[in-house]
Amino acid sequence: xxxxxxxxxRSTLDRSSAASDVYKRQVHGINQRMDAELASKKGRVIxxxxxxxxxxxxxxxxxAPYGEIVEVNMPINNTNxxxxxxxxxxxxxxxxxxxxxxxxNGTMYKGRIIAVDISLPKTQxxxxxxxxxxxxxxxxxxxxxxxxxxxxxxxxxxxxVEKTEERKSKKGKEAKPEKGKDxxxxxxxxxxxxxxxxxxxxxxxxxxxxxxxxVRNIGFDTTEEDFYxxxxxxxxxxxxxxxVNKDTKMHKGTGFVQFKNEENAQRMLDMSKQIEAYYNTQxxxxxxxxxxxxxxxxxxxxGRRLIVLPAVKREDVEKVKEQSKEQxxxxxxxGMKFLQEGLTNIQDFANPQVLAPEMEKRIKFAQDKEVxxxxxxxxxxxxxxxxxxxxxxxxxxxxxFKNIFRTTVDEFVKAQPKEKRKKLLQExxxxxxxxxxxxxxxxxxxxxxxKTKGLGYAEMCSHEVALHCxxxxxxxxxxxxxxxxxxxxxxxxxxxxxKLKMEKRNSEQPKTAKKPIKKKEEKKGKPKAQxxxxxxxxxxxLKRLLKNTINRGRKQRIKKKLILMGCLEKPSETPKEVTxxxxxxxTVKIAxxxxxxxxxxxxxxxxxxxxxxxxxxxxxxxxxxxxxFEEDLNYYKKKILD
Numbered sequence: 001x002x003x004x005x006x007x008x009x010r011s012t013l014d015r016s017s018a019a020s021d022v023y024k025r026q027v028h029g030i031n032q033r034m035d036a037e038l039a040s041k042k043g044r045v046i047x048x049x050x051x052x053x054x055x056x057x058x059x060x061x062x063x064a065p066y067g068e069i070v071e072v073n074m075p076i077n078n079t080n081x082x083x084x085x086x087x088x089x090x091x092x093x094x095x096x097x098x099x100x101x102x103x104x105n106g107t108m109y110k111g112r113i114i115a116v117d118i119s120l121p122k123t124q125x126x127x128x129x130x131x132x133x134x135x136x137x138x139x140x141x142x143x144x145x146x147x148x149x150x151x152x153x154x155x156x157x158x159x160x161v162e163k164t165e166e167r168k169s170k171k172g173k174e175a176k177p178e179k180g181k182d183x184x185x186x187x188x189x190x191x192x193x194x195x196x197x198x199x200x201x202x203x204x205x206x207x208x209x210x211x212x213x214x215v216r217n218i219g220f221d222t223t224e225e226d227f228y229x230x231x232x233x234x235x236x237x238x239x240x241x242x243x244v245n246k247d248t249k250m251h252k253g254t255g256f257v258q259f260k261n262e263e264n265a266q267r268m269l270d271m272s273k274q275i276e277a278y279y280n281t282q283x284x285x286x287x288x289x290x291x292x293x294x295x296x297x298x299x300x301x302x303g304r305r306l307i308v309l310p311a312v313k314r315e316d317v318e319k320v321k322e323q324s325k326e327q328x329x330x331x332x333x334x335g336m337k338f339l340q341e342g343l344t345n346i347q348d349f350a351n352p353q354v355l356a357p358e359m360e361k362r363i364k365f366a367q368d369k370e371v372x373x374x375x376x377x378x379x380x381x382x383x384x385x386x387x388x389x390x391x392x393x394x395x396x397x398x399x400x401f402k403n404i405f406r407t408t409v410d411e412f413v414k415a416q417p418k419e420k421r422k423k424l425l426q427e428x429x430x431x432x433x434x435x436x437x438x439x440x441x442x443x444x445x446x447x448x449x450x451k452t453k454g455l456g457y458a459e460m461c462s463h464e465v466a467l468h469c470x471x472x473x474x475x476x477x478x479x480x481x482x483x484x485x486x487x488x489x490x491x492x493x494x495x496x497x498x499k500l501k502m503e504k505r506n507s508e509q510p511k512t513a514k515k516p517i518k519k520k521e522e523k524k525g526k527p528k529a530q531x532x533x534x535x536x537x538x539x540x541x542l543k544r545l546l547k548n549t550i551n552r553g554r555k556q557r558i559k560k561k562l563i564l565m566g567c568l569e570k571p572s573e574t575p576k577e578v579t580x581x582x583x584x585x586x587t588v589k590i591a592x593x594x595x596x597x598x599x600x601x602x603x604x605x606x607x608x609x610x611x612x613x614x615x616x617x618x619x620x621x622x623x624x625x626x627x628x629f630e631e632d633l634n635y636y637k638k639k640i641l642d
Contacts, residue, residue, distance in 0.1 A: 043070075043091035044119040045100060049221075051110045051303060052082040058110075063089050066103060067096025085221060088119055111303030211238075211265045212258045212311040218242065219302035220253060230301050231257050235264030256311060271298055272308035334373065335381035335487070340366055342386075342470045342486035351475045358475075358482060365389075369489065378492045383463040386470055387488040388456045391435070392479040401456050402433035404478070405469055409460075412468045424465075432459040457488060533557055539567040 047059065056072045063069060071090040074083050091097040097118065105116040218227065228240040238258040242251035259265040275296060299306045312320050343366040346352045346359075354362070373379050391401070409429045413421055435456045460466040466487075474485045533554075536542055539562060546558045562568040 042094045043097040045089045045091065045097050046086060046117055046119040047089065048086045048115040049112050050083060050085050050087060050114065051112055052085060054083055054110065059087050059089060062104070062109065063100055066100035068092045209310065210262045211260070212256060213265055213268060214309045214311040215255045215257060216253065216307040216309065217304055218251070218253050218255055218306065219304045220250065222302045226301070227255055234268060236260040268308050269310060271295070272306070275299060275305070276307070335383055338381050338383065338487045339369060339373070342474055348471050349474045350472050354475055362484060365484070365486070372489060379489050380492060382488050382490045384460050384466050385488045385490065386458045386460070386466055386485055388458065389454065389484040390481050391452060391454045391456055391483070392481055393452050393454050396435070396452055398433065398435050401435050402430060404473065405430050405433055405458050408469050408472050409465060412465060427461045429461050429465060430458065431461060533561060539565055
């Protein structure tokens with residue numbers, strides 16, 4: 001067999017060589033562009049451990065004083081439209097970037113300690129991660145060669161951050177075992193050492209009520225290493241573990257810590273109790289530099305306030321849950337005790353005889369109220385505001401509605417002892433009493449604001465007064481209607497908005513400087529009464545009284561007396577001179593009024609004429625119908641008779 005090998009023609013070889021040259025030029029051009037991009041991105045800085053709610057504007061404000069910023073890039077998470085915890089800042093020069101790193105690295109910003117460093121390209125960063133760390137300082141570190149040694153970064157403020165850095169440096173210094181060594185020999189060597197390096201995973205000790213703690217409100221970006229390092233700064237630990245969700249493989253924001261000494265664990269519990277007590281009593285934060293401020297900054301990890309509680313056994317968890325539920329019921333923040341008050345508890349009313357149809361109404365109202373409270377957790381039962389139903393719809397005003405409550409409140413005040421009565425009289429007992437009117441103004445009655453919806457609201461100064469009014473007025477007759485009164489529902493969001501508006505309005509008003517009031521010395525005996533004018537006969541004394549008196553009526557009486565005595569002249573009763581302009585204005589006004597009256601009269605006359613015409617048309621139509629009916633009747637009568 002013979003094989004024939006043909007040589008390709010010259011033209012094809014030339015084409016392939018030309019294509020390879022083009023490819024080489026393209027690759028060379030791409031490399032040149034890549035080098036130019038890397039050179040331009042030398043001043044690129046990366047910022048880590050940012051708060052997730054920050055924007056690009058916050059980063060610009062932070063980095064602007066250290067140099068000219070070309071670009072700020074902040075990656076955003078599409079699921080929640082928040083940043084991913086890091087950002088890139090591009091400076092114009094490398095020196096500006098180094099200056100920003102030296103001043104901002106390890107500083108606190110918006111409750112977190114930020115890490116600032118030179119940003120590397122992806123290829124270099126992957127090589128840096130794969131390469132094993134070396135003992136000598138400066139090796140395998142891309143940033144150490146170019147940053148000046150004089151410009152050191154600021155030291156971190158928290159202890160746990162320092163510990164994490166130490167631990168990472170220790171891990172880097174650990175050398176890898178040589179290839180030739182046998183694994184069995186290494187295991188033997190480790191056994192012979194006895195007290196050598198600790199194993200990576202320590203077995204948990206038995207549960208102890210006094211040393212184990214349960215921690216809540218842990219940030220989702222904190223790792224178990226950070227958690228361990230933070231609590232180890234307060235004492236020696238047996239373990240520190242985060243509670244991990246099996247499905248998501250993320251921690252739940254809770255964890256367990258076990259100290260070796262009981263004193264350290266107790267100190268952490270006392271500290272958390274003090275912080276919670278402060279936040280429950282006072283909303284405003286204390287000033288910097290005070291002891292309270294230092295205490296509040298203690299239990300903070302990743303910008304979050306940790307809540308430390310004593311741990312409980314798994315067997316006792318259900319008991320603790322039941323106890324917490326009972327405590328919440330006893331607290332009754334939503335006023336659930338007064339849900340049925342005024343609707344179904346008839347025995348407490350002043351008039352307990354309720355008819356069956358009215359009782360059905362009351363039960364329906366109570367059920368609707370309960371449904372509203374279950375649907376919306378922002379609704380609460382008020383303890384001072386009353387809702388009144390079944391009111392008269394006509395000839396009933398707000399004043400009449402308010403008088404009903406005033407009379408009952410006056411009776412309540414009179415029945416109280418003297419000391420309590422004085423306190424109540426100083427306050428405004430009926431704060432508000434308002435009726436709900438219908439929107440249609442056409443149904444308005446003369447002397448009233450319109451037709452009511454049969455519903456009103458009244459607010460009292462205290463719960464005691466409101467409860468008395470509710471029980472006294474419930475099921476009472478007003479214009480043949482039995483009143484239905486209960487505690488109204490309130491939306492906490494609306495109340496908060498109203499409060500903020502009031503605070504804003506008070507802050508915007510200019511505060512007038514009050515003059516210091518001089519305290520007069522208390523004089524014994526009764527205060528002197530004013531002198532009667534009939535007793536005063538001296539004109540000079542009367543003139544002096546006229547100057548000193550403020551009362552307008554008293555001044556007029558003194559002037560009359562002085563005129564009768566001849567010491568004062570009567571005021572001239574001559575009319576004032578009227579200018580031609582004023583006369584013209586008066587005439588124009590009078591003419592305008594006349595024109596308006598004439599136009600109104602014309603319009604009224606036209607309306608009256610139209611009405612009369614309509615009436616006449618209707619009458620004529622009726623007459624025609626009646627006449628036609630009579631004619632039809634007569635026609636049929638004749639037919640039947642015939």
